[in-house]
Amino acid sequence: MGKLTADAIVRRALEVGDAEGLDAVTIRRLAGDLGVTPMALYWHFKNKEQLLAGMADHLVGGFAPGRAADDRPWRERLRDLIEGLIRVLRTHPCARTVLEQVDQASVPAFLAVWDHALGLARGAGFGVEESCLISRYLLQSAISIADAPVHLRSRHTPEEMEEIVRLKRVALQSLPADRYPHLVEMAGPIVAGMDAGFYDTFGVDLILSGIETLAACRRAP
Structure with a gap:
C-alpha cells in the first residue's frame, strides 16, 4: 500500500468503531487491518486518546464553520450546526461514544463549532452563562434526536418488529381509558413511531423556537 496517512487510519478506525464498537478500535487491530506495524500508527497517534481526538476531528470537520463571511440570521446558522451534528451522529454509530470519551478541547473542529455556537448565542442577546448552557443543550438535544427509535437499526426481522409493536400498542390500548x-x-404513534424526517424537523424546530423566543424576550424593552 502507499504511504500511510493519519486520515487513512482515522477512516479505518471509524469503520471498525461503527461495526464493532469503540472497544474494538485498538492500535494493534488497526495496524493489522492496514497491513503495517503498530509503530507505523504511533508515528501519527501516540495513544488511543490521540486517535479518538483524530476521529472526532474528522467527524465534526464535515460541518465545522468555515472562515467565509456568513450574513444569514443567527437562527439559520445555528440550525446548520445542530443539523450537521445530528447528521454525523446518524451516519456513524460510534460518533456519540467518540464525542463523549474524547477531550473536546483537544479537537480543533469541535472547538470551531463550539466557539461558533457560543458566538451565535451571544449575538442573539444571551449572556455568558446562558450562551454556555445553550451550547451544551444543543449538543445533548442533537444526541437525543439522533438516537431516536425511528432511526435505530433493529436486530429483529420486519415480522418480529411488527409483532413487538402490535403487543406494545395493545398493552397501551388496554389501559383504563377513563x-x-x-x-x-x-x-x-407512541409505539409505532412516526416519519423519521418529521421527527427530526419537529425536534430541531422545537429547540430553535425555544431559543428564538428567549432571544426575543432579551430584546424586548
Whole structure:
C-alpha cells in the first residue's frame, strides 16, 4: 500500500468503531487491518486518546464553520450546526461514544463549532452563562434526536418488529381509558413511531423556537 496517512487510519478506525464498537478500535487491530506495524500508527497517534481526538476531528470537520463571511440570521446558522451534528451522529454509530470519551478541547473542529455556537448565542442577546448552557443543550438535544427509535437499526426481522409493536400498542390500548385517555388515544404513534424526517424537523424546530423566543424576550424593552 502507499504511504500511510493519519486520515487513512482515522477512516479505518471509524469503520471498525461503527461495526464493532469503540472497544474494538485498538492500535494493534488497526495496524493489522492496514497491513503495517503498530509503530507505523504511533508515528501519527501516540495513544488511543490521540486517535479518538483524530476521529472526532474528522467527524465534526464535515460541518465545522468555515472562515467565509456568513450574513444569514443567527437562527439559520445555528440550525446548520445542530443539523450537521445530528447528521454525523446518524451516519456513524460510534460518533456519540467518540464525542463523549474524547477531550473536546483537544479537537480543533469541535472547538470551531463550539466557539461558533457560543458566538451565535451571544449575538442573539444571551449572556455568558446562558450562551454556555445553550451550547451544551444543543449538543445533548442533537444526541437525543439522533438516537431516536425511528432511526435505530433493529436486530429483529420486519415480522418480529411488527409483532413487538402490535403487543406494545395493545398493552397501551388496554389501559383504563377513563384514567389514561391520551395514552389510549395515541397508542399507535407512541409505539409505532412516526416519519423519521418529521421527527427530526419537529425536534430541531422545537429547540430553535425555544431559543428564538428567549432571544426575543432579551430584546424586548
